[in-house]
Amino acid sequence: MSLLIVDRLSKNYSKSIRALDNISFCSTEGECIGIVGESGSGKSTLARVLLGLEPYKEGNITFDGKPIAPKNRTLLREYRKNVQMIFQDTTSTLNPKLPIWKSLLEPLSNFKEISPSYLGKEGSSEREIAEVLLEMVGLDKHMVDRYPGELSGGQKQRVSIARAISIEPSLLVCDEPTASLDVTVQVQILHLLKELQKKNNMTILFISHDIRAVTFLCEKVIVLKNGSIVDQFGLEELYHRERHPYTKALIKAAEID
Numbered sequence: 001m002s003l004l005i006v007d008r009l010s011k012n013y014s015k016s017i018r019a020l021d022n023i024s025f026c027s028t029e030g031e032c033i034g035i036v037g038e039s040g041s042g043k044s045t046l047a048r049v050l051l052g053l054e055p056y057k058e059g060n061i062t063f064d065g066k067p068i069a070p071k072n073r074t075l076l077r078e079y080r081k082n083v084q085m086i087f088q089d090t091t092s093t094l095n096p097k098l099p100i101w102k103s104l105l106e107p108l109s110n111f112k113e114i115s116p117s118y119l120g121k122e123g124s125s126e127r128e129i130a131e132v133l134l135e136m137v138g139l140d141k142h143m144v145d146r147y148p149g150e151l152s153g154g155q156k157q158r159v160s161i162a163r164a165i166s167i168e169p170s171l172l173v174c175d176e177p178t179a180s181l182d183v184t185v186q187v188q189i190l191h192l193l194k195e196l197q198k199k200n201n202m203t204i205l206f207i208s209h210d211i212r213a214v215t216f217l218c219e220k221v222i223v224l225k226n227g228s229i230v231d232q233f234g235l236e237e238l239y240h241r242e243r244h245p246y247t248k249a250l251i252k253a254a255e256i257d
């Protein structure tokens with residue numbers, strides 16, 4: 001059964017700016033979908049709409065059979081228990097004044113009713129929970145007392161990932177999570193996401209301008225151009241002749257052909 005269904009979604013910022021135009025796709029549980037496109041193609045708008053951060057007037061989005069309705073606070077809160085996000089810019093997502101352990105625990109303190117499976121039956125202290133989370137993303141547990149400014153870009157992104165998976169979401173939306181990292185660190189983060197996705201059976205929506213990253217991680221690829229889907233295919237069809245010329249150009253530019 002489909003977990004996320006996006007049906008004829010369109011969004012205008014003004015009469016002349018149509019950021020999304022008639023977008024339709026769906027994803028099943030545990031699937032990793034890549035959304036690739038150049039700057040201005042509508043990727044971040046799509047991410048924000050899917051997270052319920054921005055309203056939309058045209059089309060429908062349902063998650064697990066229920067509509068994503070930004071104005072309905074009850075529905076939105078229920079949805080947010082199942083969806084988490086990771087962004088490119090960790091400096092704006094991790095509060096520089098908070099030690100890492102406090103940032104890590106934000107989602108769990110918002111949703112106290114969630115009891116994650118990675119914790120034992122006996123009560124753990126907040127610090128112990130943070131340590132477990134750090135270890136889940138390959139960081140030393142002693143980092144709990146550090147501040148974001150004392151971590152590298154890759155370490156900060158790992159902390160963001162740990163925080164996102166803390167409530168064991170069924171959907172993780174990643175908006176350019178590797179864009180500001182060195183190439184070797186990018187690869188490590190992609191490997192980490194792949195490992196966590198398999199382990200937790202999460203659906204990942206991976207948004208990137210980098211078709212290499214998308215094809216490494218995702219089994220389904222959606223190509224966005226000027227707010228429209230111009231191509232949509234399974235990874236095994238990447239080199240098929242019927243690929244859209246724009247997809248072919250992205251592949252050529254990335255030199256993965």
Ligand SMILES: Nc1ncnc2c1ncn2[C@@H]1O[C@H](COP(=O)(O)OP(=O)(O)OP(=O)(O)O)[C@@H](O)[C@H]1O
Pocket residue numbers: 013017018019037038039040041042043044045046209
């Ligand atoms: N808040 C906004 N108000 C008005 N126009 C916007 C707003 N946000 C985005 N846009 C416009 O919508 C279109 C899609 O932008 P969006 O940021 O979604 O693209 P993107 O693919 O994520 O680009 P980038 O990779 O550069 O962030 C662009 O034409 C952009 O200028």
